[in-house]
Amino acid sequence: MRAAVINTPDATPVWADFPDPQQQPNQAPLKLVGAGLHHVVRALASARHYGSDQAYPLVPGLDAVARTDDGRLVYTGLPQSPWGTMAEWLVTPFEVELPAGADPLAVAAGMNPATSGWMPLITHRKEMGELDTVLVLGATGTSGSLAVRAALSLGAQRVIAAGRDRQALARLHDLGAVTIPLSVSGPDAWATDLSAAVAAAQPTLVLDFVWGPVAEATFAALGGAGTDDDSAMIDYVQIGSLAGTDAVLPAALLRSRRIRISGSGTGSVSKARMIAELPGIIARFADGTFDAPYTVYPLSRIGEAWAHQGRTRAVVVPD
Ligand SMILES: NC(=O)c1ccc[n+]([C@@H]2O[C@H](COP(=O)([O-])OP(=O)(O)OC[C@H]3O[C@@H](n4cnc5c(N)ncnc54)[C@H](OP(=O)(O)O)[C@@H]3O)[C@@H](O)[C@H]2O)c1
Numbered sequence: 001m002r003a004a005v006i007n008t009p010d011a012t013p014v015w016a017d018f019p020d021p022q023q024q025p026n027q028a029p030l031k032l033v034g035a036g037l038h039h040v041v042r043a044l045a046s047a048r049h050y051g052s053d054q055a056y057p058l059v060p061g062l063d064a065v066a067r068t069d070d071g072r073l074v075y076t077g078l079p080q081s082p083w084g085t086m087a088e089w090l091v092t093p094f095e096v097e098l099p100a101g102a103d104p105l106a107v108a109a110g111m112n113p114a115t116s117g118w119m120p121l122i123t124h125r126k127e128m129g130e131l132d133t134v135l136v137l138g139a140t141g142t143s144g145s146l147a148v149r150a151a152l153s154l155g156a157q158r159v160i161a162a163g164r165d166r167q168a169l170a171r172l173h174d175l176g177a178v179t180i181p182l183s184v185s186g187p188d189a190w191a192t193d194l195s196a197a198v199a200a201a202q203p204t205l206v207l208d209f210v211w212g213p214v215a216e217a218t219f220a221a222l223g224g225a226g227t228d229d230d231s232a233m234i235d236y237v238q239i240g241s242l243a244g245t246d247a248v249l250p251a252a253l254l255r256s257r258r259i260r261i262s263g264s265g266t267g268s269v270s271k272a273r274m275i276a277e278l279p280g281i282i283a284r285f286a287d288g289t290f291d292a293p294y295t296v297y298p299l300s301r302i303g304e305a306w307a308h309q310g311r312t313r314a315v316v317v318p319d
Contacts, residue, residue, distance in 0.1 A: 003087030061085030110292025117147025138209030212244015224256030
């Protein structure tokens with residue numbers, strides 16, 4: 001079959017022949033409709049992600065919308081390495097049928113980003129019984145903006161969206177979020193930017209898509225003062241690290257606040273739990289709660305797709 005193929009960790013994928021995926025008994029291969037080029041796809045392919053098994057050559061791609069041999073459109077993913085979803089044919093361990101009204105390419109672009117915020121939101125809501133104030137760091141990106149939409153649709157009392165992109169923040173404000181524009185002058189001002197919002201309503205759930213200096217500024221803003229008992233519990237969930245892979249965690253924050261810091265991603269969230277949530281997430285693409293802007297590239301132009309930047313997600317489709 002034809003596929004996007006990566007031969008070494010540093011190489012750009014090329015459109016090339018690749019062996020067909022190994023067929024499973026009683027399961028016809030799926031035909032690609034569209035596969036999203038997410039950050040994790042690039043990171044896995046270039047061996048920068050902890051989940052990379054570094055076996056080359058490989059086909060990149062984690063998830064996709066595909067067509068079954070009886071004509072149904074399904075969301076699917078998690079193919080067995082070295083096969084990925086950026087190929088004409090896919091063999092995968094799960095399929096979730098798309099409901100009527102869902103744009104297949106928006107689903108391809110948006111399901112991985114949407115799932116990243118959805119999982120900690122529903123986990124927290126189940127544990128605490130409700131969603132109170134949710135702070136989203138990196139809210140202006142695809143994943144963060146879908147997390148804001150998810151929090152609002154799941155009944156959060158208040159959603160605070162922090163990021164640098166003013167236009168993206170204005171769109172989130174229109175949806176009902178309180179917005180914190182992070183100063184373009186850089187990290188030194190971010191703790192001040194965040195402090196006022198945290199003082200007005202202390203978040204009980206923080207979804208962090210960026211880490212690095214944004215996390216450090218948030219730790220400073222969340223730090224307690226005085227010796228009174230702290231009442232509310234803060235659940236801080238690490239999801240992405242585009243602003244930095246490390247962050248300094250002040251000891252005083254852990255002592256002054258009832259705070260739990262954890263992460264959400266492959267390995268810490270079970271595949272079975274994630275797959276169980278997929279129909280509820282896809283339904284929100286069908287009813288218009290979720291959307292994900294995308295730019296389409298045919299598989300033969302995978303090199304251009306790989307270099308794609310900007311506010312839309314690249315989606316690779318068959319030629
Ligand atoms: N764990 C999971 O399950 C999971 C799943 C999906 C995604 N993720 C991760 O989540 C992260 C965000 O993904 P995405 O899909 O939202 O990406 P995206 O659409 O490219 O958005 C990037 C976001 O990161 C922010 N950002 C980038 N560099 C920054 C910096 N130096 N300082 C401050 N903010 C910065 C951008 O903010 P501005 O608007 O201010 O530029 C924007 O909000 C990625 O690391 C991705 O791998 C994790």
